[in-house]
Amino acid sequence: xxxxxxxxxxxxxxxxxxxxxxxxxxxxxxxxxxxxxxxxxxxxxxxxxxxxxxxxxxxxxxxxxxxxxxxxxxxxxxxxxxxxxxxxxxxxxxxxx
Numbered sequence: 078x079x080x081x082x083x084x085x086x087x088x089x090x091x092x093x094x095x096x097x098x099x100x101x102x103x104x105x106x107x108x109x110x111x112x113x114x115x116x117x118x119x120x121x122x123x124x125x126x127x128x129x130x131x132x133x134x135x136x137x138x139x140x141x142x143x144x145x146x147x148x149x150x151x152x153x154x155x156x157x158x159x160x161x162x163x164x165x166x167x168x169x170x171x172x173x174x
Contacts, residue, residue: 096167123168130164
């Protein structure tokens, strides 16, 4: 019996894992240090994952690309909305867990 498992690109899988990690750490920090209810803390974790993914792609990677092009070098990174979505989905995992 052959399983047809989805082939997830490495970059998207890494974004998913980091999104889940960011959401988890944020959730626990809000619960431990701010005394916030678990559901609200999970929501804060999701927002942190989305924000981290967006900043990484649209600020850091885009900035690196602009500096590289200005120096006459090729763009070292691709700016991808799919990466932001993958990071956010990692946060969704923590939200629904």
